Structure formats: structure tokens, C-alpha cells
Amino acid sequence: MTNPSGRDADDPIDETAPMRWNGWGDPERAEGLPFAVRSLLPLLLGRIRRPGSAIALADVRLIRSAFTSDDVEAFAEVLGADNVRTDAESRIRHAGGRSTPDLLRRREEDQAAPDAVLRPHDHDQVVACLRLAAERDIAVIPYGGGTSVVGALDPERGAHRCLVSLDLGRMTGLLRYDAVSAEAVLAAGTTGPEAERLLAGHGMELGHYPQSFRYATIGGFAAARSSGQNSAGHGRFDTMVTGIRVATPTGDIELGRSPGSAAGPDLIRLFLGSEGIYGVITEVTVRVHPVPSGRVMESWTFPDFATGAAALRTVAQGGGGPTVMRLSDEAETSVSLAQVGKIGKALAKGTSAVTVFEGDDVAARRARTAALLHAAGGTSLGEGASEDWLRTRFDGPYLRDALLDAGVFCETLETATTWSRLVGLRDAVTTALKTGFAEAGRKSFVMCHVSHVYPTGASLYFTVLAPLGTDALDAWAGIKHRAGDAIMAAGGTISHHHAVGRDHSPWLADEIGQTGIRILAAVKRELDPAGIMNPGAVLGAAAPVPVSPAGA
Numbered sequence: 001m002t003n004p005s006g007r008d009a010d011d012p013i014d015e016t017a018p019m020r021w022n023g024w025g026d027p028e029r030a031e032g033l034p035f036a037v038r039s040l041l042p043l044l045l046g047r048i049r050r051p052g053s054a055i056a057l058a059d060v061r062l063i064r065s066a067f068t069s070d071d072v073e074a075f076a077e078v079l080g081a082d083n084v085r086t087d088a089e090s091r092i093r094h095a096g097g098r099s100t101p102d103l104l105r106r107r108e109e110d111q112a113a114p115d116a117v118l119r120p121h122d123h124d125q126v127v128a129c130l131r132l133a134a135e136r137d138i139a140v141i142p143y144g145g146g147t148s149v150v151g152a153l154d155p156e157r158g159a160h161r162c163l164v165s166l167d168l169g170r171m172t173g174l175l176r177y178d179a180v181s182a183e184a185v186l187a188a189g190t191t192g193p194e195a196e197r198l199l200a201g202h203g204m205e206l207g208h209y210p211q212s213f214r215y216a217t218i219g220g221f222a223a224a225r226s227s228g229q230n231s232a233g234h235g236r237f238d239t240m241v242t243g244i245r246v247a248t249p250t251g252d253i254e255l256g257r258s259p260g261s262a263a264g265p266d267l268i269r270l271f272l273g274s275e276g277i278y279g280v281i282t283e284v285t286v287r288v289h290p291v292p293s294g295r296v297m298e299s300w301t302f303p304d305f306a307t308g309a310a311a312l313r314t315v316a317q318g319g320g321g322p323t324v325m326r327l328s329d330e331a332e333t334s335v336s337l338a339q340v341g342k343i344g345k346a347l348a349k350g351t352s353a354v355t356v357f358e359g360d361d362v363a364a365r366r367a368r369t370a371a372l373l374h375a376a377g378g379t380s381l382g383e384g385a386s387e388d389w390l391r392t393r394f395d396g397p398y399l400r401d402a403l404l405d406a407g408v409f410c411e412t413l414e415t416a417t418t419w420s421r422l423v424g425l426r427d428a429v430t431t432a433l434k435t436g437f438a439e440a441g442r443k444s445f446v447m448c449h450v451s452h453v454y455p456t457g458a459s460l461y462f463t464v465l466a467p468l469g470t471d472a473l474d475a476w477a478g479i480k481h482r483a484g485d486a487i488m489a490a491g492g493t494i495s496h497h498h499a500v501g502r503d504h505s506p507w508l509a510d511e512i513g514q515t516g517i518r519i520l521a522a523v524k525r526e527l528d529p530a531g532i533m534n535p536g537a538v539l540g541a542a543a544p545v546p547v548s549p550a551g552a
Contacts, residue, residue, distance in 0.1 A: 150501030158535025188219025
């Protein structure tokens with residue numbers, strides 16, 4: 001049976017505990033590296049020097065806040081004094097996302113952070129905060145679960161006097177549920193687990209499970225055009241959205257009158273993926289479906305990545321019907337085997353795949369998919385590996401943090417392309433990453449998997465390991481740029497589901513063209529004429545120069 005919280009019943013995660021200020025997730029779940037992984041690392045990367053101890057929260061030095069006592073008083077009139085925070089810990093906890101560069105910066109003594117943290121309770125308070133911010137020349141970064149990995153939460157104020165983080169954590173709950181239409185309206189700050197619990201009370205689920213599920217929010221899913229692990233069955237989050245409410249510096253917008261409309265371009269799509277540059281998403285209307293009554297799964301192996309990718313294509317185009325379907329390449333398969341203690345097989349050849357089926361007709365869908373995969377060269381391994389993946393599918397970031405503590409740089413990047421370009425794109429990005437680390441004087445180990453499939457193509461998700469070194473941030477900046485160039489040259493998208501943020505903005509014009517950039521910039525000028533919303537995100541240097549808002 002599917003657990004409505006999206007996790008196994010024996011998972012002790014406390015989803016109400018604040019995330020670690022300098023790492024991922026619940027501090028109680030942070031563990032050291034498994035012995036099997038520690039044993040494998042020297043074979044992959046050579047000698048690894050363990051870094052010094054991470055800095056304590058109390059020892060971080062922040063630039064003095066530019067948020068004045070007058071600012072505090074003005075926003076406190078709207079939010080209440082307790083919801084206007086200028087203390088060091090609140091500022092540090094909102095100083096960025098959870099990428100590896102973000103966490104490496106959290107280990108430094110001197111750190112940048114927002115000047116204040118504001119905590120609105122509802123849409124009207126958001127509107128009031130944006131009005132005050134525009135009047136007072138204050139930049140605003142909307143903050144949901146803090147899980148961005150593309151620099152979308154970097155504390156950059158641009159040309160403005162100061163910067164606030166607008167934390168939507170108080171804006172939670174199921175605001176409306178329409179049982180007849182199978183639609184639900186959720187407040188933007190509602191986390192994934194909370195949304196699933198609330199919907200389960202009506203016998204329904206959203207079924208959106210990205211790796212960040214435990215902490216990411218409904219508004220964040222929309223703002224980043226998130227894609228969950230069940231995308232083969234339920235689609236991306238943007239396909240689940242049927243309506244949206246947004247507060248912008250120049251007015252509100254509420255969209256989603258009907259499920260189908262020809263009344264001009266679909267403006268809902270304009271705000272999906274906007275990452276806070278136009279305004280603040282406050283409510284999201286989503287389609288929901290009954291909690292699945294059954295779940296079965298099956299694991300597979302293929303002789304190589306190309307064969308496995310071709311097999312997944314036959315299922316995506318032939319309608320086998322899995323809810324989850326993913327393929328790990330040879331490198332990722334070897335490390336996965338090591339993690340479960342199978343070191344003797346960890347360096348063996350071959351790739352592995354996971355299929356999961358949820359719903360009322362799981363046996364028939366599994367049989368159809370199995371026939372297609374077998375005919376394409378796959379060998380069934382039963383349920384074991386799929387069960388292991390399902391049990392630990394949200395825990396990858398904990399392992400990343402443990403690797404950093406052990407002196408191993410571990411970071412991810414992702415893309416997507418058509419089936420005809422998939423293998424070539426994988427090879428190009430892998431070569432770019434390995435060459436970049438080699439030129440930086442480091443051995444590296446690059447893994448890849450396919451986690452989202454479509455009839456015309458699929459995503460590629462890369463994980464790279466290398467010795468950490470003292471210049472990791474500078475080295476990675478150059479290597480990431482090399483990989484971004486390789487993605488563009490090989491016909492991939494600069495982001496399939498991590499979004500643009502600031503990290504990917506240099507390639508946005510390559511993807512959507514200068515006309516596309518002008519369209520996005522024109523929308524920003526209309527909705528955010530003072531340029532206060534998330535300066536530098538998405539549009540980067542192409543963002544419009546702020547102008548005085550009307551009546552200012």
C-alpha cells in the first residue's frame with residue numbers, strides 16, 4: 001500500500017524540526033559514511049585529505065544588517081514584532097540554499113546573509129510587505145523550504161539599500177478542496193509531507209515526490225517547475241497546476257478559471273519557473289487523485305547504458321505504465337552496490353533500473369512493462385533493489401553532507417534532451433566534468449542516471465565526486481561552466497528540474513534566445529518596476545535596470 005505521507009511507516013523523520021543551518025535535513029539523521037563507501041573511495045579518488053572541523057554557528061561573522069530600526073517598526077506594524085527577525089541565527093538560516101557550494105560557504109567564518117527575515121501569515125501580508133519594500137528600496141527574496149541548489153536564494157541585494165528574506169513558512173494549509181472536480185488549493189508554504197497528510201484526510205494525494213520532498217514547499221515546487229520521482233505516472237509539477245495566486249509589486253493576479261481555456265496565452269505558465277523574480281506565489285491550485293490502493297515494483301539490469309536507455313524509450317513510447325522508472329549507469333550502479341555492502345560486485349559492469357507501479361491495475365502494468373524491457377535486453381532482478389531505492393530515496397543529501405565531512409566534494413547537475421541525443425549528451429557532460437577536474441589536479445568519479453522519461457526524450461542527472469581541496473569553490477565554478485557549455489553544445493537544456501537561479505542564468509539566452517530574454521525582462525519591468533524581486537535570479541545580468549515605481 002502507498003503511504004500517504006510519501007514515506008515508509010518506519011521512517012522517523014521529524015518534519016517539524018528546522019533544517020540544519022549548515023547541511024541537509026534533520027540533525028538527528030546526520031550520520032558518517034558507511035564503511036562500504038569509505039572503503040570504495042580510495043579506489044575511485046586516490047588519497048583524500050580530511051578537512052578541518054566545520055565552523056560553529058556562534059562563530060560566524062555576518063556583515064552588519066542595513067535594516068534600520070525604522071524598517072523594523074514599519075514591517076512590525078504589518079506582521080507583528082515577532083515576525084520581523086534581524087538576529088544572526090535567523091539571517092544565517094536564510095543565507096542560501098542547499099547546493100554543495102552553498103554548504104561550503106556555510107563553513108566559512110565570514111558570510112553574507114539577508115539583512116532581515118520577514119514571516120507573513122497570508123496573502124494580504126505579503127502584499128503589504130512588497131509595498132513597503134518597494135517604497136523603502138529593499139530587495140525581496142521569497143523563501144520556501146530553502147532547498148534550492150542553483151543559487152536562487154543567494155543573498156544578493158543588487159542596487160538596493162538592503163535585502164529581506166520573505167519566509168513563507170507560516171503560510172500553510174489546505175485552503176480549499178473540491179471533491180467533485182478533484183482539485184485542491186494549497187498555501188504556498190505547505191511542505192510536501194504536510195500536503196500529502198492533508199489530502200490523505202480526503203482519500204487523495206498529489207503524488208509529487210522530488211528528493212527534496214521532506215522540506216520543499218508547494219510554492220517552491222511551482223516557482224522552480226519541479227519534477228518528482230513519480231513523474232512517469234503523474235507528470236511534472238507544472239502539469240499538476242490548474243491555478244495560481246501571485247502577489248506582485250504592482251498588483252495581484254489570480255489564474256485558473258477553468259481546466260481548458262483559449263482566452264489568450266496561458267499566464268499560469270508564466271509564473272511556473274519564475275523563481276520569485278515577478279512576485280510571490282501565495283496559493284497553488286492542483287489536480288489530485290485517489291491514494292493508490294496497491295504498489296508493486298521490479299528491478300532490472302542491462303549490459304550497458306545505451307541498451308538500458310533504449311529499453312526505457314520503448315516503455316515511454318509504448319505505454320507500459322510505470323509510476324516510477326529510472327536507470328543508473330555503470331558508475332552509479334557500482335556505488336549503489338557498495339552502499340548496500342556488495343563491494344565484491346561494486347566494480348562490475350552493467351547498469352540497473354528501477355520500476356514502481358502504483359494504482360489499481362499494477363499487476364497488468366507491471367507485466368506490460370516487463371515484456372517491453374525484457375524484449376529490449378533487460379534481465380529482471382525481482383523487487384529487492386527497487387525496495388532499497390524506495391526506502392532511501394529521500395536520503396541522498398545526507399550522504400552528500402557526510403562525504404563533505406570526509407573531504408570529498410560531491411555535487412549534482414541535471415539536464416534533458418531527446419532520445420536521439422541522450423547518449424551523446426551523457427558522454428559530452430561526463431567528459432567535460434572529468435576533464436575539468438583533471439585540469440584542476442584532481443581525480444574524479446562521475447555517475448549518471450535517467451530519472452524522468454517522456455515519449456520524445458529523457459532527463460540526465462549527474463553526480464560527481466572528487467577530493468575536496470582548499471580551492472573547491474573556485475575550481476567548481478570553472479568546471480560547472482565547462483559542463484554548461486557542453487550541455488548547450490550537445491543539445492540539452494540547462495536545467496530539467498533544478499531551475500535557473502543565478503547559477504544557470506549565463507546560459508538562458510542560449511536556450512530561449514534574445515527575443516525570449518526581452519519578453520521575460522519586459523514582464524519583470526511591468527510587474528516589478530523597481531526591480532526588488534530576487535535581483536540577479538533567472539535573468540542575471542540581463543535583468544532590467546530598476547526604474548522608479550509609479551507614484552514613488
